[in-house]
Amino acid sequence: MLSTRLYAGQEATVRTGHGITYWFQIGKGVCQGYILSPYLFNLYAEYIMRNAGLEEAQAGIKIAGRNINNLRYADGTSLMAESEEELKSLLMKVKEESEKVGLKLNIQKTKIMTSGPITSWQIGGETVADYFSGLQNHCRW
Template sequence: MLDEAQAGIKVAGRNINNLRYADDTTLMAESEEERKSLLMKVKEESEKIDLELNIQKMKIMASSPIISWQIDGETMETVTDFIFLDSKITADGDCGHGIKKCLLLGRKAMTNLDSMLKSRDITLPTKVRLVKAMVFPVVMYGCESWTIKKAEHQRIDAFKMWYWRRLLRVPWTARRSNQSILKEISLEYSLEGLMLKLKLQSFGNLM
């Protein structure tokens, strides 16, 4: 129904106007007229099978100011951000909040590995693999869509050095350079490198 509509945004030559996950649906349009057209289409098709839209749960977000809009006398809420698949989407495209959240969750995941990382019965290569398997996915969740600015680059770099020093039990006060830490870890791919790889794979899928 929505796939046949002309309204939407163009991505790699394809028209995309909705994202669906479980019972959540996100509509996307390039103008207010297109948005209204898509929403009314959903409303009309829903009524055909005796379903009603819950206007109180619906929200509108736009990259430019918009006027309020009503459906059946109820005004839809206008927001500057919303949560989709546990990621915060903002009107200005800022990913800082989501990156901070992932880094905090990564710290928690790293802390949960402390008992294993302290064990002398586990080799260093195995500990590195544990971090890559248990911490990296937490930090990189949703990174394919991140716009990483200089400040976020610095946060990610600081986090990277924090967990490798923690793994090696090297305090920040120790006179060891970051380069020597990374050399001892001997990674095939860095955290930033894996993020870039995921971004490129995602872009390739879109193309």
């Protein structure tokens, strides 16, 4: 693949508040602003969602007679379900499939939004934030 050859043997250094690091081999990723980055992200996202079985899953919300359980945009994904159990199931499927291709779910960026009470979630020992805790001061219900 052309992009593999483009990055073969590339090295980098990082400037920090303490100085510059040693040079190291670049093992993963693409340069910031790389023209194929959005395309590659969409390929991975589609592969993950298909292998997670989200299209066949019964979990989701019904809109105009269709079952919708995920919306993808730019570099993010929203999962939707009628119950906490269904949402946890969808999230775990996506997490497992992501890990199979070397991607990791960022728990700090993962939020839960509900129309009712929800228990605290733990994934891999980390707590998933309840999005309403940030919205409650800005919205009136």
